[in-house]
Amino acid sequence: MNITTTKKRIQELRNQLHYHNHQYYIQNHPVIADKEYDKLMDELIKLESDNPELFDPNSPSVKVGSDLNIEFTQIPHAYPMLSLGNTYSEGELRDFYNRVEKLAGQQVSYVCELKFDGTAISLIYENGKLISGITRGDGEKGDDVTQNIRTIKTIPLVLSGDYPARFEIRGEIFITHKGFEEMNRERAEAGEELFANPRNAAAGSIKLQNSSLVAKRPLDCYLYYLLGENLPSDSHFKNLEKAGEWGLKTSPQTVKCDSFIEIWSFIEKWDKSRNNLDFDIDGVVIKADSLKLREKLGFTSKSPRWAIAYKFKAEEAQTRLISVDFQIGRTGAVTPVANLQPVYLAGTTVKRASLHNADIIASLGLHYNDLVVIEKGGEIIPKITAVDSSQRISCSEPVKFIDNCPACGTPLVRIDGESAHYCPNNSNCPPQIKGRIEHFIGRKAMDIDGLGSETVGLLYDNNLVNKVSDLYNLSVGELVNLERLGEKSASRIIQSINNSKNAPFQRVLFALGIRFVGETVAKKLAQASKSIDGLINATEMELLEIDEIGEKIASSISQFLNDAENLKLIDDLRKHGIKFELDPELTKTVSDKFKGITFVVSGVFSRSRDEIKKLVELHGGTNVSSISSKTGYVLAGENMGPAKLEKAKKMSVPVITEEEFLKMIEI
Ligand code: IVH
Numbered sequence: 001m002n003i004t005t006t007k008k009r010i011q012e013l014r015n016q017l018h019y020h021n022h023q024y025y026i027q028n029h030p031v032i033a034d035k036e037y038d039k040l041m042d043e044l045i046k047l048e049s050d051n052p053e054l055f056d057p058n059s060p061s062v063k064v065g066s067d068l069n070i071e072f073t074q075i076p077h078a079y080p081m082l083s084l085g086n087t088y089s090e091g092e093l094r095d096f097y098n099r100v101e102k103l104a105g106q107q108v109s110y111v112c113e114l115k116f117d118g119t120a121i122s123l124i125y126e127n128g129k130l131i132s133g134i135t136r137g138d139g140e141k142g143d144d145v146t147q148n149i150r151t152i153k154t155i156p157l158v159l160s161g162d163y164p165a166r167f168e169i170r171g172e173i174f175i176t177h178k179g180f181e182e183m184n185r186e187r188a189e190a191g192e193e194l195f196a197n198p199r200n201a202a203a204g205s206i207k208l209q210n211s212s213l214v215a216k217r218p219l220d221c222y223l224y225y226l227l228g229e230n231l232p233s234d235s236h237f238k239n240l241e242k243a244g245e246w247g248l249k250t251s252p253q254t255v256k257c258d259s260f261i262e263i264w265s266f267i268e269k270w271d272k273s274r275n276n277l278d279f280d281i282d283g284v285v286i287k288a289d290s291l292k293l294r295e296k297l298g299f300t301s302k303s304p305r306w307a308i309a310y311k312f313k314a315e316e317a318q319t320r321l322i323s324v325d326f327q328i329g330r331t332g333a334v335t336p337v338a339n340l341q342p343v344y345l346a347g348t349t350v351k352r353a354s355l356h357n358a359d360i361i362a363s364l365g366l367h368y369n370d371l372v373v374i375e376k377g378g379e380i381i382p383k384i385t386a387v388d389s390s391q392r393i394s395c396s397e398p399v400k401f402i403d404n405c406p407a408c409g410t411p412l413v414r415i416d417g418e419s420a421h422y423c424p425n426n427s428n429c430p431p432q433i434k435g436r437i438e439h440f441i442g443r444k445a446m447d448i449d450g451l452g453s454e455t456v457g458l459l460y461d462n463n464l465v466n467k468v469s470d471l472y473n474l475s476v477g478e479l480v481n482l483e484r485l486g487e488k489s490a491s492r493i494i495q496s497i498n499n500s501k502n503a504p505f506q507r508v509l510f511a512l513g514i515r516f517v518g519e520t521v522a523k524k525l526a527q528a529s530k531s532i533d534g535l536i537n538a539t540e541m542e543l544l545e546i547d548e549i550g551e552k553i554a555s556s557i558s559q560f561l562n563d564a565e566n567l568k569l570i571d572d573l574r575k576h577g578i579k580f581e582l583d584p585e586l587t588k589t590v591s592d593k594f595k596g597i598t599f600v601v602s603g604v605f606s607r608s609r610d611e612i613k614k615l616v617e618l619h620g621g622t623n624v625s626s627i628s629s630k631t632g633y634v635l636a637g638e639n640m641g642p643a644k645l646e647k648a649k650k651m652s653v654p655v656i657t658e659e660e661f662l663k664m665i666e667i
Pocket of ligand 1: 303
């Protein structure tokens with residue numbers, strides 16, 4: 001293909017993919033099969049990577065994110081991002097209503113919207129293209145998170161129709177319940193800390209410094225506030241309808257109301273049925289519809305006089321505490337869980353509540369049989385927020401945190417600075433062993449089919465599997481002898497165990513279950529170290545030099561790989577043919593020019609930073625994220641932070657420009 005045809009094809013693919021994104025994510029009405037979509041996307045990605053000069057930040061391929069560390073810069077808001085006055089009372093809402101009517105001097109139309117419980121964002125579109133995404137920050141200026149925002153599937157990069165040349169639209173980034181559960185399940189599998197609720201998860205995700213990680217988070221958005229000089233209508237409601245026509249995602253629940261009764265019935269409806277939504281709302285926002293009227297009403301120093309938030313009370317219920325279980329996870333962490341007298345709360349019957357850790361139990365002053373208040377605030381399981389000690393049954397015992405592991409009896413330990421207690425008996429504590437086996441066979445790890453947690457329990461209880469390497473010694477005969485397993489399923493399991501020997505190194509690394517080494521970190525480690533021996537021989541300092549690896553992860557890896565038992569396990573697995581080296585195809589280079597040389601790539605370049613990093617690797621070099629005296633070069637683009645330049649100078653690390661770098665590799 002010559003360059004003109006390539007350019008044309010790229011444009012065609014971009015147009016088609018923008019259209020399909022809109023159909024799929026905004027309209028919920030896909031018109032092609034996923035496979036066909038993937039084919040178009042693969043073709044686009046290939047053409048773009050072969051022709052980096054045709055890079056466009058608004059290409060649909062950008063949705064997959066980039067592996068580079070973003071340093072957020074602060075950008076002032078064109079209009080301050082204020083918050084809303086709020087109330088929990090019908091009387092105060094009526095006061096707001098009467099005040100607006102009085103100041104308007106006439107009957108007013110209102111728009112009622114859901115109050116989404118996420119994190120606020122301001123988007124700017126120029127000539128139909130997304131040019132920036134800024135967080136609320138302090139209301140005057142926020143962080144420029146454009147690169148992260150570009151990865152969110154429901155935020156279009158290009159618009160269609162009769163949009164104004166430049167406008168701002170604000171809204172809320174959130175995570176659905178389904179997305180949140182899936183995300184926390186994956187974090188639990190990786191031994192990572194769980195997010196407390198979807199709001200924290202959304203706010204944390206949008207501030208991640210690596211947009212390819214953001215692309216993996218199930219972020220969604222609703223947009224609810226247009227700003228600009230040339231908006232289509234004086235009516236907020238009509239402007240939102242227009243925004244929908246341009247391809248922006250607005251809420252289908254928004255309604256126009258012309259009386260207090262209508263407003264109140266909208267509030268009552270959503271207070272009752274908010275549990276039917278797949279995302280969290282914490283109230284309803286009531287806004288005057290006319291922009292002219294809004295101007296007349298103006299703002300106080302903190303919030304507009306033309307809008308108010310009516311907040312729902314957190315859903316609470318009272319019940320009695322029956323008992324407390326202390327569960328041991330695969331890392332040995334102890335989680336106290338309260339067993340409750342079943343009680344109906346926010347759409348489900350609750351039987352268990354989280355007690356988090358020893359400090360929380362102590363601060364609640366919890367006794368057995370206490371009447372407790374439980375609250376559902378989007379957390380994974382409800383939490384106990386208060387104890388009604390006036391209702392305490394006399395001589396009931398206080399809940400005491402355990403001193404010994406309930407499974408193996410080993411005295412528990414508490415690591416400095418951490419709130420959790422741990423059972424240190426990693427090698428012999430049954431729930432830890434079973435948990436590690438379950439993690440090892442997981443879909444994202446060795447992907448061994450047919451072995452659920454029950455079968456793992458049976459294998460362990462029957463002394464057939466005590467460590468993950470024992471899986472590879474199993475025979476069909478042994479499995480058939482277990483309860484509930486027929487010949488056919490047994491053969492399938494053995495087949496699947498054998499197939500797992502083909503799992504690539506990065507999945508094996510994840511499967512080992514090293515604390516804090518999730519799927520993405522495992523990938524980074526595999527790429528940087530190329531083999532398990534590379535990792536075993538690396539010092540903690542060297543691990544810290546790998547892109548994205550911080551102190552917590554480095555120390556956990558080093559601890560794991562310095563343990564004789566773990567090394568023996570790796571050796572056994574290796575003997576069974578498990579892959580402990582990166583596929584040579586993935587490590588191919590075009591020259592050895594930068595062999596043994598590390599690069600810190602920072603700032604903005606004429607080609608994408610991903611590409612620059614790829615070029616470093618293609619010539620045998622390694623990318624690291626922070627500057628040390630061992631760094632070979634700092635490759636500085638535009639806008640590189642002054643602190644990094646200063647550090648490079650201090651450590652006498654040569655700083656080179658993109659041009660100088662390209663010359664070195666003769667491009
Ligand atoms: S309008 C001038 N509409 O609530 C304020 N805000 O407590 C304009 N929020 O910062 C905001 N849903 O992050 C508006 N439908 C909605 C909303 C909403 C959620 C958030 C927003 C705002 C906060 C104020």
